[in-house]
Amino acid sequence: MTPLAQYIARLVPGWAVGPVLALCYAVMLITVLIASSNDLAQIIYIDVRGQ
């Protein structure tokens, strides 16, 4: 089990782990896709100098 699956397993019954995990992944993925239209703040640690 992945760390997130282990965490969810502590909160919900065993049969619900799979669906809740899938829901979490879907929400995160959609959020990332929507949010990625914004430019990430230019920080020194992401070293793409000159861009």
Added chain:
Amino acid sequence: MTALSTLVILAALLAVPLAWLGRERGIDLVALVCAAVLAWISPLSAAWVVGLGVGLPLAMRLAERNGGRAPLAGVTALVVLGVFAAAQLSPGIVWIGGAFFTLRQLHVIAEWWMGRIAAPSVASHLRYQLFLPALFVGPVHHLPAFERQCQRRRWDLPDFLNGAERVLIGAFSAEFIGNVMIANLRARVGHAMADSNAFLRDWAISAMDWIMLFFNFAGMTAIALGIALMMGVRLEENFNRPWLAKDLLDFWSRWHMSLTNWCRDYIYRPVMALTRSTLAGLVAAMLAIGLWHEISFYYVLWSFWQTLGVVLSRTIMPNLASPLPPGLRRMLAPLAILAWLALARPVIGLLL
């Protein structure tokens, strides 16, 4: 996410299947993709990394046979540092990943000079320097550990899934929590404090920037470590819950750990051994960390500010905090650390 970061992350994800086309051959293919991506977006960086990636091991082997280990190490270290400084001070130059591959190059040179490693093969050195997931966001991993990982890696589905999950959580952290939630909060704080004292406003915004920086950087690092794990390579961790630190020194040993460890090994310890002074070692290490961020007078002052914070946190602060119950002290410590870190910008702003 910047277009370039997205491009490199997508290229690294696309390289994951290639990594499984052979134990070492697979990582060679990842290095090839990395060289191609780098050559496309920054030919200069590609030429430098590949050139040194090939030239350094050959020169090391020559020096091992004919003598001259120390001069070669000294000269190459100076050249590497010179190129790093020149690239930093030339804003027109597109220089991708220099902050990280410079430290990796110096790590190889220093370890070889001290006799801890033999000259690596050209292939092994190129694999190490051109490991795509760690190209532009680190961590500054170590050559011997990386070589071992490449030799021993084997397909493991749970590891692969853990890596994929880490990529997703990292992207969520950087893109949504850092770039949307905290960025919005930062804008609100700025708006709410529009009429406040400029120093206090700058301090508050600087604190928000530190929080945003954490989610962005830790998120991007999680993406890098996750993709590496999907390739079967477990890289060094870069964060160890920095906001649970008990003081500033503890914070710096939990934040960007691969950089801090690098500075501890190659700056702090040698300077301390030479001068017999912990303070001199600390000042030198903090100066290296500051100038690594940017070669500027601002970061020189920033380094002194951080050194002062570490000294205060180990001398005066324990006495000041001693009347407080231990639980309350633990709760207040992260706030005090954030306040000190964020205070650097307005204070240095006053000095400059």
